[in-house]
Structure formats: structure tokens, C-alpha cells
Amino acid sequence: MSKKITIEEIAKKFGVDVNDLEIVERMPKPLGEYDRKETITLGDREYIVCGHLPDGRTMLMTKEFYLENTQFDEDTPNLANASIKEELSPLFDELKEIVGEDNICKHTVDLTTLNGMKDNGTCEAYISIPTFDFARENIDIFIDYKKCVDDWQWLANAWATEDTGYKYGVCVLSPVCGIHYGNCYYHDGARAFCILKSDILVS
Numbered sequence: 001m002s003k004k005i006t007i008e009e010i011a012k013k014f015g016v017d018v019n020d021l022e023i024v025e026r027m028p029k030p031l032g033e034y035d036r037k038e039t040i041t042l043g044d045r046e047y048i049v050c051g052h053l054p055d056g057r058t059m060l061m062t063k064e065f066y067l068e069n070t071q072f073d074e075d076t077p078n079l080a081n082a083s084i085k086e087e088l089s090p091l092f093d094e095l096k097e098i099v100g101e102d103n104i105c106k107h108t109v110d111l112t113t114l115n116g117m118k119d120n121g122t123c124e125a126y127i128s129i130p131t132f133d134f135a136r137e138n139i140d141i142f143i144d145y146k147k148c149v150d151d152w153q154w155l156a157n158a159w160a161t162e163d164t165g166y167k168y169g170v171c172v173l174s175p176v177c178g179i180h181y182g183n184c185y186y187h188d189g190a191r192a193f194c195i196l197k198s199d200i201l202v203s
Helices: 007-014 083-088 090-099 132-137 139-144
Strands: 039-042 045-053 057-062 067-071 107-110 122-125 153-158 169-173 179-183 187-190 193-197
Touching (some): 067 083, 083 090, 083 122, 090 193, 132 139, 132 153, 132 169, 132 179
Antiparallel strands (some): 045 057, 057 193, 067 187, 107 122
């Protein structure tokens, strides 16, 4: 039989006034009801809510690095063909077990280079990394959660094209949230980005 304890006994145990205690009921609620910048937990991993889309989907990014000390690729800054894209794929299987495959939304990643070249086109992914435009538009989120990571982090876009002298350059976000470039064969961290249906229940 479980032992019942009163709120007065809890206050006495922790040496606080009973009026300073608040009972909070943590019940799962639809993902769409969480505010931007709030965190949710899926399995053993925390995600930051980055915003809700008009069509009933929610953008999420891992609070910490999903990949640490990893290459973007050995020789290409194009995410569509980069090895990092494959290294992100196990997270799809992880999420599939938690929320169901139908609730994970494929999205289009715009691979326009920082200087505006469209050579790399786009790629489709269930799990990707933040783009340069996403980081710029949501830099406040990266700043608020910058202490959750301790390294430079990859962004999805190449810096420029080979004919402009940047054969290997990829956009990266510094630990203090400045945007720079690093060669694709460097080793940096990566936060994973995904889009889920907003009506799933999470806590």
C-alpha cells in the first residue's frame, strides 16, 4: 500500500512555506499547444519547439548535438550527397518507435549557398540539420540554448561554389552563434532538425 503525504508535510520536509508550493500536473498534450522555445521530451532526447506551420506541423530541433565531432563529408559541401545526411538517418528509426512513422514529415531542404547560388538545388529528408536561413530567422533560439552545446555546429548550406574559390566551404554556427564557414572535412557538431505532426501527444 502506498503511503499518502500531505502538502503540509512536504513543506515541512523541504523547509518552505506551504503557500509557496504549487502542484503542477504534467500530462501529455498535443505538440501544437507548446510555445516556441519550449522543450519537449521524446524518448530519452530533448527537443526545442522551433515553431508551428499553418498546415498542422511543428518544427523541432534537438536541444543538444545529435552528432558530435563529425565530418560534414570528406569532400563535398552539398548536403544532398554528404555523409552527414546518412549519419542523421538513425534518428528517424528512433522517432518512428516513439511517435509512429506517419507522424514524421518529409521536408524539403533548400541548399542555396550563402552567396545565393542555386547549384545544389534542394534535397528531401525526414531528418536534416538547420539551414542558414533557419538559423538566421531563429537565432534567438540558438542564443538561448547555446550553453547546451560546446562546439561549432554544421548548417545545411555550402558557403559558395567551387568556381568562387570555396570548394569545401560549409556554413557553421560558432559557439557564440556567429555564422562562419568551415571546410566540410572538419569535425563539428550537429543538431538534428525534423518536422512532426502537431496533434501527437508529448510531454
